[in-house]
Amino acid sequence: SNHTHLVLHIHKALSDSWDTEEVIHRWHRLHKGTLLSHQFLNPVQRQHIPEFQMATLAETVEVWRQRLSDISWFMRSLNEYIAREANREDECTGRFWEGRFKSQALLDEAALAACMAYVDLNPIRAGIAKTPEQSDHTSxxxxxxxxxxxxxxxxxxxxxxxxxxxxPHGLPFHLADYLALVDITGRAIVPDKKGAIDGSVPAMLQRINITPMQWQELTTQFEDCFHHAAGSESYLEAYRHRHKLKRLRDKNSAIRLFG
Incomplete structure (x- = not known):
């Protein structure tokens, strides 16, 4: 009840295509903005903004554009809003969240599917829901x-x-396949007991080349298995080189669970 699980996709190409007005409108939905940004949105006042102030606004807008596609800023805005609402309901002050959020990069389709199922089945693992359709506040x-x-x-x-x-932008699975897979997985998850998926391998698992045993571990222990990034070994290596990391502690998990 005091934490959330989110699977996010950053559509940077879309945010890069926004014009100045679109960025300002989106930023104002979350924050107050500046006197200058509000003047810009007024067609009459915009005509009287001097050139040097327009240049200043352009710099500010680029900062806002980056923040609107930044996970850290997203979590900051979300968590602050929830904390304020919770404290208002409880009539108290102080910290609401236990600590800072942590995230893992999902590098391929198998990691994406496993993390989505892990998130969707969280209420069932916690014993507060029996089926996916009874899992309140879930995707x-x-x-x-x-x-x-x-x-x-x-x-x-x-x-x-x-x-x-x-x-080009969407989840690379069929909805029916995903719902069927989550339903089968949910039936095998029993709090405090080790269940098992039926021997017949669901079509979606065949496609992403994961065995039922591997899937069971991924959908019950995903956060324990991966810390920085999740995916097959080749994707992890590419991730390590791209971010100039000396090593990744999740490599053994990737080999064991993604082959």
């Missing part, structure tokens, strides 16, 4: 309710089956 419940009426949740990334030119 899986939101998707199931929307699917029943033939809709796609507006504020969640859609399932596109596979990447293509028409739909």
């Amino acid at each position: 899986i419940q939101y998707r199931i309710n929307a699917a029943r009426t033939g809709k796609t949740p507006r504020y969640l990334t859609p399932f596109v089956g596979s990447y293509n030119d028409d739909r």
Whole structure:
């Protein structure tokens, strides 16, 4: 009840395409902005802003653009809002969250699927829900309710089956396959007991080349298995070189769980 699990995708190309006005509008939805940014949004006042102030505003907007696609700033805004609301309800002050958030980079489809299922099944592992559709405040419940009426949740990334030119941004799985896999996994998760997935391997596991035993460990111990990044060994090595890291402590987990 005092922490959240989130799976996020940074669509940097989209944020880079926003014009100055779009960035300011989005920033104002979260923060007060500056006197200059509010003047810019007023068509009449904008005409009287001198050139040197427009240059200052342009620099500020670029900072805001970067922050609007930064996970740390996202978590800062989210956590501050929740903490203020919780303290207001409890009529108290002080820290609400136990500590700073931690994150792992999801490097391939298998890691993405495992982390999503781990997050969606969190209430079942904790023993506060018996099925995915009964798991309040989860994406899986939101998707199931929307699917029943033939809709796609507006504020969640859609399932596109596979990447293509028409739909380059989306979850590279079929919704039906994912829901079936989470349902099977949820039935095998019993608090304080070690369950097992049925012997017939679900189609989605076959596609991402993970055995039921590996999947079971990933969806119950994902946070314990990975700390910086999750994915196959080749993706981890590429991640290590890109970030100029000497070593990654999660390499053995990647080899054992992703092959």
